[in-house]
Amino acid sequence: xxxxxxxxxxxxxxxxxxxxxxxxxxxxxAVENSGTxxxxxxxxxxxxxxxxxxPSKMLCHGSNRRIHAVDLHIGVxxxxxxxxxxxxxxxxxxxAKSYKQIYGQPIPVKxxxxxxxxxxxxxxxxxxxxxxxxxxxxxxxxxEGPQLYQVEPSGSCxxxxxxxxxxxxxxxxxxxxxxxxxxxxxxxxxxEIAKIIYSxxxxxxDKDFQLELGWISTxxxxxxxxxxxxxxxxxxxxxxxxxxxxxxx
Amino acid sequence: xxFNQDYISHPVFGQVDYFNKKxxxxxxxxxxxxxxxxxxxxxAGKQKTLDPIVxxxxxxxxxxNGGIVMxxxxxxxxxxxxxxxxxxxxxxxxxxxxxxxxxxxxxxxSLSNTLDDLTxxxxxxxxxxxxxxxxxxxxxxxxxxxxxxxGNPLWNTVVVAGNQNGKSFLGKVDLVxxxxxxxxxxxxxxxxxxxxxxxxEYDDNPNGLSQDQAVKLIQDxxxxxxxxxxxxxxxxxxxxxxxxxxxxxxxxxxDTYNWHSGEAAVRTFQxxxxxx
Amino acid sequence: xxxxxxxxxxxxxxxTGRIHQVEYAMEAVKQGGSGVALKSNKFAVVVSLKRSSSExxxxxxxxxxxxxxxxxxxxxxxxxxxxxxxxxxxxxxNYKYVYESDIRVERLVTKVADKSQVHTQRYGRRPYxxxxxxAGYDQLGAHIFQTCPSGNFYxxxxxxxxxxxxxxKTYLEKxxxxxxxxxxxxxxxxxxxxxxxxxxxxxxxLNSKNVSIxxxxxxYPFTLIEEEAxxxxxxxxxxxxxxxxxxx
Numbered sequence: 001x002x003x004x005x006x007x008x009x010x011x012x013x014x015x016x017x018x019x020x021x022x023x024x025x026x027x028x029x030a031v032e033n034s035g036t037x038x039x040x041x042x043x044x045x046x047x048x049x050x051x052x053x054x055p056s057k058m059l060c061h062g063s064n065r066r067i068h069a070v071d072l073h074i075g076v077x078x079x080x081x082x083x084x085x086x087x088x089x090x091x092x093x094x095x096a097k098s099y100k101q102i103y104g105q106p107i108p109v110k111x112x113x114x115x116x117x118x119x120x121x122x123x124x125x126x127x128x129x130x131x132x133x134x135x136x137x138x139x140x141x142x143x144e145g146p147q148l149y150q151v152e153p154s155g156s157c158x159x160x161x162x163x164x165x166x167x168x169x170x171x172x173x174x175x176x177x178x179x180x181x182x183x184x185x186x187x188x189x190x191x192e193i194a195k196i197i198y199s200x201x202x203x204x205x206d207k208d209f210q211l212e213l214g215w216i217s218t219x220x221x222x223x224x225x226x227x228x229x230x231x232x233x234x235x236x237x238x239x240x241x242x243x244x245x246x247x248x249x
Numbered sequence: 250x251x252f253n254q255d256y257i258s259h260p261v262f263g264q265v266d267y268f269n270k271k272x273x274x275x276x277x278x279x280x281x282x283x284x285x286x287x288x289x290x291x292x293a294g295k296q297k298t299l300d301p302i303v304x305x306x307x308x309x310x311x312x313x314n315g316g317i318v319m320x321x322x323x324x325x326x327x328x329x330x331x332x333x334x335x336x337x338x339x340x341x342x343x344x345x346x347x348x349x350x351x352x353x354x355x356x357x358x359s360l361s362n363t364l365d366d367l368t369x370x371x372x373x374x375x376x377x378x379x380x381x382x383x384x385x386x387x388x389x390x391x392x393x394x395x396x397x398x399x400g401n402p403l404w405n406t407v408v409v410a411g412n413q414n415g416k417s418f419l420g421k422v423d424l425v426x427x428x429x430x431x432x433x434x435x436x437x438x439x440x441x442x443x444x445x446x447x448x449x450e451y452d453d454n455p456n457g458l459s460q461d462q463a464v465k466l467i468q469d470x471x472x473x474x475x476x477x478x479x480x481x482x483x484x485x486x487x488x489x490x491x492x493x494x495x496x497x498x499x500x501x502x503x504d505t506y507n508w509h510s511g512e513a514a515v516r517t518f519q520x521x522x523x524x525x
Numbered sequence: 526x527x528x529x530x531x532x533x534x535x536x537x538x539x540x541t542g543r544i545h546q547v548e549y550a551m552e553a554v555k556q557g558g559s560g561v562a563l564k565s566n567k568f569a570v571v572v573s574l575k576r577s578s579s580e581x582x583x584x585x586x587x588x589x590x591x592x593x594x595x596x597x598x599x600x601x602x603x604x605x606x607x608x609x610x611x612x613x614x615x616x617x618x619n620y621k622y623v624y625e626s627d628i629r630v631e632r633l634v635t636k637v638a639d640k641s642q643v644h645t646q647r648y649g650r651r652p653y654x655x656x657x658x659x660a661g662y663d664q665l666g667a668h669i670f671q672t673c674p675s676g677n678f679y680x681x682x683x684x685x686x687x688x689x690x691x692x693x694k695t696y697l698e699k700x701x702x703x704x705x706x707x708x709x710x711x712x713x714x715x716x717x718x719x720x721x722x723x724x725x726x727x728x729x730x731l732n733s734k735n736v737s738i739x740x741x742x743x744x745y746p747f748t749l750i751e752e753e754a755x756x757x758x759x760x761x762x763x764x765x766x767x768x769x770x771x772x773x
Binding site (some may be wrong): 023055082128 | 535537539540542544585635636641642645646648649675676677680682683701
C-alpha cells in the first residue's frame with residue numbers, strides 16, 4: 001500500500017498495516033537527497049570519500065566538513081542532514097572517550113558503531129522524537145585490523161568491504177562490486193573513490209561539489225585517521241577527471 | 250564548566266540515558282547548593298585524597314637560549330619506602346609542551362588521561378589550532394583550583410614547559426591552584442635545595458644559558474637532591490623543549506660518589522655535590 | 526488549515542525526507558530586518574538595517590557584542606536571539622576562564638549549531654526562529670559564519686540575511702572576490718552598498734538612525750559604529766556613483 005495519506009506515516013511510533021515504519025523510510029529519503037559518500041576497506045586501511053555539494057560560491061573552501069575524526073583511530077563520513085550527523089559525531093566522540101576512561105584502551109570500531117547505532121535506534125522507538133536524517137560510515141583500525149561499518153537511521157549497523165550511501169548510492173555500489181578489496185592498497189583506493197565520486201556526480205542537478213577524502217592506514221598514517229594530504233588528493237582528482245574523459249570519448 | 254561533561258555511563262544493568270534526561274533535571278531549589286553539614290549532599294561521607302600515598306619528588310626546570318630543560322628523577326616512594334624506581338614523571342602533551350609532576354602518582358596518571366583527552370579533542374576538531382602551553386597550564390590551574398574548592402584536591406605540583414612560535418613558556422601549578430610563570434622553577438624539596446643553585450647560575454649568565462649548560466645544571470641539581478633528599482634517586486630523565494618540539498631522554502644514571510672508594514675523605518663538599 | 530499533513534510537527538519527516546517545521550522556522554529568519562556580513566584577510570564587518578515598529582518607538586537593536594573578538598548580527602525572533610547571544614557570551618566567558626584565551630570562533634558557532642539542532646528533533650520544542658551572522662577574529666583569522674534554525678552553519682566570505690537579502694547577495698556575489706585585500710573602510714562601504722540593495726525604492730534609504738556597523742579584526746576588538754559615527758561612511762556612500770553595480 002502507499003504511505004502518503006494513509007495516516008500511518010506521521011509518527012515513528014506507528015506501524016502501517018503491512019508492518020512498515022514509514023517515518024524511518026522518510027528519514028532514509030533525507031539521506032538519499034544528499035551527496036554521495038563511499039568507503040573502501042583495503043588490506044592496510046580504509047578510505048572514505050564524500051561528494052560535498054557546494055550551495056554557494058561565497059562559502060569558504062573546506063567548510064561544512066562531512067568527514068570527521070572521532071578518536072585517533074576512527075573517523076566517519078556523512079550523508080544526510082549535517083546537523084543531525086554532528087550530534088552522532090559528538091556522541092561517538094563521547095563514547096570513545098568514555099570507553100578509554102573505563103577500559104584504558106581505544107574503543108574497538110565495532111563497539112563504537114554499535115553504540116552509535118543504538119542511539120539511532122532509540123530515536124525510532126518514541127513518537128516524541130524523530131529519527132536521525134543521516135547515515136554515517138564509520139572507518140577505523142583496531143586490534144582486528146581495518147574496519148568499516150555503516151549506520152543508518154533505522155539503527156542498523158553493518159560491516160562492509162565497500163559501502164555507499166546518498167544520491168549516487170546505487171551507481172557507486174555497481175562500481176564497488178567490481179573491486180578486489182583484498183588486493184587493493186589505500187593509495188589505489190583513494191584514486192578509485194575519487195573516480196567513483198566524479199562519475200556519480202550529476203552536473204546538471206548539482207552544480208558545484210568538492211571531493212572530501214579521509215583515510216586511515218597501518219602503514220601510511222600510522223594507524224591515525226587523517227584527511228588525505230593535498231598532493232595525494234589532487235593526484236586522485238586528476239586521475240578521476242582523466243578516467244571520466246576517456247569514458248566519455 | 251564541568252570538566253567531565255562528555256562522560257557517558259554505561260551501566261552493566263539498566264538503561265543508558267540516551268535522551269540526556271539527567272542533565273535536564275532541575276536542581277532542587279530548596280536545598281542549599283553546598284553545605285559542609287548537609288548529609289543529603291552526594292559528596293558527604295565520600296573518601297577523599299587527603300594524604301598522598303605514592304609520591305614523586307622534585308621537578309626542576311630552567312629556560313636557556315631557545316628552549317627549556319626539565320629534569321626529574323624516576324623514583325616514586327611509598328611513604329619513605331623507595332617503592333617504584335623507574336617511573337617516568339614527565340609527559341609530553343601535544344607537540345610542543347611537556348609537563349613534569351611531583352606528588353601523588355595516581356593523580357598524575359589521572360591528569361595524564363585528562364590531558365590526552367584534551368589533545369584528542371584538538372585532533373578530532375582538526376581546525377588547525379592546538380592548545381598552547383600556556384592554555385594547558387591555565388587549564389591545569391583551573392582544574393586544580395576547582396578540585397581543591399570541592400575539598401578533593403589533585404595532590405600534585407605540575408611544571409609546564411613549552412614552546413609557542415619560538416617563545417619559551419615555563420609555568421607552575423600547585424595542589425591548591427596557585428600558579429605562576431618564571432624563568433626557572435623547582436618543586437618539592439628542590440624548591441629548597443635546587444632553587445638557589447638555579448638562581449645563581451641564571452644570574453651568573455646575564456646573556457642566558459646554552460642548552461649544554463642548562464642540561465649540566467639540571468643534572469647537577471638532581472645530583473645534589475640525590476644526596477640531600479631522602480625521597481629521590483639517581484635515576485633521572487632530562488627533557489628539552491624548543492621550537493622543534495619535545496625530547497624526553499631515556500633514563501640516565503647519575504654519576505655519583507662511589508661509596509666503596511673512600512673518596513669523600515679527600516674531596517670537599519663542593520666537589521662531591523657538584524660533581525667537579 | 527495546514528498546507529499538507531506533514532508540516533505540523535517538528536518530529537515528522539515528509540515523504541521526500543524534509544522537515545517542514547524546520548523550513549518554516551527558516552522563513553522566520555527571512556522576515557527579520559536585513560543584515561550583511563563580509564570579511565577581508567584582517568577584518569570582519571557586519572552591517573545591519575534596523576527597523577522601528579512605529580514613529581514613537583526606537584529602532585530595534587540587531588548587533589550584539591559576544592566578546593572582545595566576536596559580535597553577532599541577528600535576524601528573526603529577537604527574543605530567541607537573546608537566548609543564543611546569552612549562551613554564546615557564557616561559553617566564551619567560560620572558555621576564557623578555563624584557558625585564559627579566546628575561544629575559536631568556529632568552535633563557538635559549532636556549539637550554537639549543536640544547541641539549535643536539539644530543538645529540531647524533539648516533540649514539544651520548536652526550532653529557534655533566528656539566524657545569526659557571527660563576525661569574529663581569532664588565531665585562524667577573520668571569520669563570518671551564518672547559523673540557521675536547522676542547526677546548520679556556514680563559513681562565508683560574504684553573506685546577507687533577512688528580508689530582501691537576495692538583492693544584497695547578488696551585489697556580494699559580484700564583488701566578493703575582491704574583498705580579501707580590502708581596507709577596513711572599503712569593506713564597510715561594500716557592506717553598506719550591499720545593504721542598500723535590500724531597501725525598497727519608496728523607503729527613506731540608509732541613515733544614521735537605521736544603520737549599525739560592527740567591526741572586528743586583527744588588534745581590533747569588536748566595535749559598534751552607530752548613530753553619528755556612521756555618518757562619515759554614509760556620506761561616502763552618498764558620493765558613490767550610481768553605477769556601483771557594475772561587475773567588479
